[in-house]
């Protein structure tokens with residue numbers, strides 16, 4: 001390749017080589033407020049990607065655009081399945097984004113069916129598959145084999161995720177009776193029962209104690225390893241972000257200010273200043289504190 005050509009086409013970053021999601025020049029305006037400002041980034045297939053930034057930076061708004069809760073004012077969100085099918089998420093209603101594009105999501109505040117059992121929560125998550133197999137109830141009512149098989153598979157899948165999330169012994173308890181950390185894991189299990197191409201987690205470590213946080217890290221790393229599911233997470237807990245992410249994107253006031261590996265982002269003075277809300281002259285002190293936190297999390 002000529003020098004001129006190689007200079008004009010720089011090597012792709014690892015997460016740009018086979019992205020599951022490409023966010024391209026997305027804007028989201030609420031009246032006069034620009035919550036997301038010309039945002040572009042890629043989510044690598046099979047990666048754990050973290051979206052971080054101070055409160056109000058626009059992270060949840062980005063999630064809402066990806067999952068169809070908001071239509072971006074401008075820009076494209078291109079999701080590509082491993083099999084090659086491409087979905088333009090900004091053109092799809094939210095129910096199709098979950099059912100067809102297979103983007104699953106958890107929320108900042110837990111949204112389980114608290115009166116249903118743990119197992120029932122996982123079966124409800126597979127409602128779409130069961131409805132299709134039931135021929136919209138007729139085959140189900142008649143108890144035909146196609147429906148019975150689908151039902152059996154749904155229970156097997158639920159049991160698989162109960163085991164993965166350490167909830168097998170609580171299968172018949174109401175979800176609302178589980179401790180907080182277990183409810184968070186159940187939310188992830190529920191999302192995984194839909195076999196997502198992209199799993200979006202909004203602050204999965206919020207409110208967890210250090211032991212639960214470590215369990216969450218192990219669960220997410222296990223999902224990446226075994227299921228090869230691509231994960232995009234919003235997280236304020238830097239020990240989680242630094243320990244499990246392959247790729248970190250940093251937002252401030254809706255604008256991307258950094259995009260790289262955890263080490264690159266962590267050492268970026270702009271990120272430290274923006275994320276931790278400090279003045280430039282305080283950065284060194286904060287960097288030392290950050291090192292302590294990360295070392296503490298590793299031991």
Ligand SMILES: Nc1ncnc2c1ncn2[C@@H]1O[C@H](COP(=O)(O)OP(=O)(O)OP(=O)(O)O)[C@@H](O)[C@H]1O
Nearest residue numbers: 030033034035053054055056057058059060061062
């Ligand atoms: N529906 C809405 N209408 C008006 N403004 C909104 C709406 N949703 C979000 N915003 C504003 O957009 C900006 C970004 O909010 P967003 O919730 O996306 O930030 P965030 O980074 O997720 O914050 P946090 O970490 O606190 O959850 C904020 O100024 C917020 O007030």
